[in-house]
Amino acid sequence: MGEIVVRMKRAQPAVSRPAVSQHPVSQPMGVLGWVGVVTAVRRGRHRMYRLEGGGPWPVREWMRVFERYWNYQVDQIRQRAEVKALERMIRLEDGGDDGTTETKEEE
Amino acid sequence: MGAVVKEGVMQAFEIVREEEIAAPAEIVFETILEQMGPLNSTPEKAMPMVLEAWPGGRWFRDLGNNAGHFWGVVQAIKPPSLLEISGPLFMSNPAVSNVQYRLTEENGVTRMRFVHRAMGWVGEQERQVESGWSPMLERIRAAAVERAGRRR
Numbered sequence: 732m733g734e735i736v737v738r739m740k741r742a743q744p745a746v747s748r749p750a751v752s753q754h755p756v757s758q759p760m761g762v763l764g765w766v767g768v769v770t771a772v773r774r775g776r777h778r779m780y781r782l783e784g785g786g787p788w789p790v791r792e793w794m795r796v797f798e799r800y801w802n803y804q805v806d807q808i809r810q811r812a813e814v815k816a817l818e819r820m821i822r823l824e825d826g827g828d829d830g831t832t833e834t835k836e837e838e
Numbered sequence: 839m840g841a842v843v844k845e846g847v848m849q850a851f852e853i854v855r856e857e858e859i860a861a862p863a864e865i866v867f868e869t870i871l872e873q874m875g876p877l878n879s880t881p882e883k884a885m886p887m888v889l890e891a892w893p894g895g896r897w898f899r900d901l902g903n904n905a906g907h908f909w910g911v912v913q914a915i916k917p918p919s920l921l922e923i924s925g926p927l928f929m930s931n932p933a934v935s936n937v938q939y940r941l942t943e944e945n946g947v948t949r950m951r952f953v954h955r956a957m958g959w960v961g962e963q964e965r966q967v968e969s970g971w972s973p974m975l976e977r978i979r980a981a982a983v984e985r986a987g988r989r990r
Contacts, residue, residue, distance in 0.1 A: 790849040790960045793929070797954060798853050803881045804873055805952055809859045811877075812869040812948075816861030 850957035857950045863943035866950060867918035870939050874921075891915060897923055910935070918943075933958025 772779045859866050874897065875889035887909070889897050895912040910925025913936070921939045929935070935956040942949050 790851055793956070793960050794851045794853065797851075797927075797956070800880055801853055801855065801952065801954060803879070805855055805857055805950070807877070807879070808866065808869050808873045808950070809857055811873070812859050812861040812866045815865050815869060816946075819865070 844959070847959045848957070849960040850955070851960065852956075853952075853954040855952045857952070859948045859950055860946070861948055862946055863918040863941045863948045866941055866948045867921070867939075870921055874923075891921075897925065910937070927956075929956070929958075929960075931959045933960050 861869075871889060871891050874887060875891075876886050878885050878887040885899065887897060888900050889895065889912075891912065893912055893915060895915075896908060897910045897912065899907040899909070901907070907928065908925065909927050910923040912922070913924045914920055914922040919941050923935075923937045925935060926933060927935045927937075933956055935954060938951075938953045940951045940953075
């Protein structure tokens with residue numbers, strides 16, 4: 732069923748007929764129509780299927796990809812910054828510098 | 839050459855996350871620059887980037903031999919409170935993103951507000967088509983199962 736949808740999407744026609752005989756696809760196409768993916772138009776003895784617009788799926792997919800990437804980045808930043816802060820605190824308690832001495836001298 | 843007017847392809851999205859970090863803002867800011875730069879990674883693999891941390895500086899993948907991928911440019915930088923980047927990121931689409939890290943510190947704890955806003959032709963592209971349709975295919979599967987259940 733997914734194969735039919737992807738082929739139609741790539742072909743990009745406003746109205747297209749599946750590149751397979753009608754009988755094996757009539758049932759899945761019925762499901763696609765039922766969930767609003769395609770609409771059927773009867774032309775004589777033929778039933779033509781129109782693929783409904785891309786809908787919100789591509790943008791949701793992009794958002795999902797970025798969301799995963801950024802969540803990972805933010806988690807890494809939080810974890811690493813907290814470890815660094817802790818290490819700096821330990822250095823200060825041990826009487827060492829806080830790692831910023833060099834920068835201050837340069838200024 | 840095929841020229842087609844595309845309608846309804848312009849879309850936008852926003853991702854916002856706020857985080858409290860038990861570290862001073864200067865350390866958080868330094869860590870952001872590292873994480874966006876040489877330590878950049880996805881959950882699966884390391885993906886080192888170059889981040890030129892000054893206004894107009896580039897954010898890009900340097901693959902050597904003049905190969906690479908430009909992700910964006912530093913739009914604003916104000917250590918240790920703001921890093922703002924704008925650019926296409928990794929979208930091979932006519933789309934633009936604005937990414938912001940804003941930091942405020944109180945009593946040694948830094949509140950980080952992350953925002954990513956994107957707009958443009960955020961439609962399908964060749965490598966994304968299959969996965970982009972997967973949620974719809976899942977909806978179809980669920981609908982088919984439900985329909986089959988009603989017939990019984």
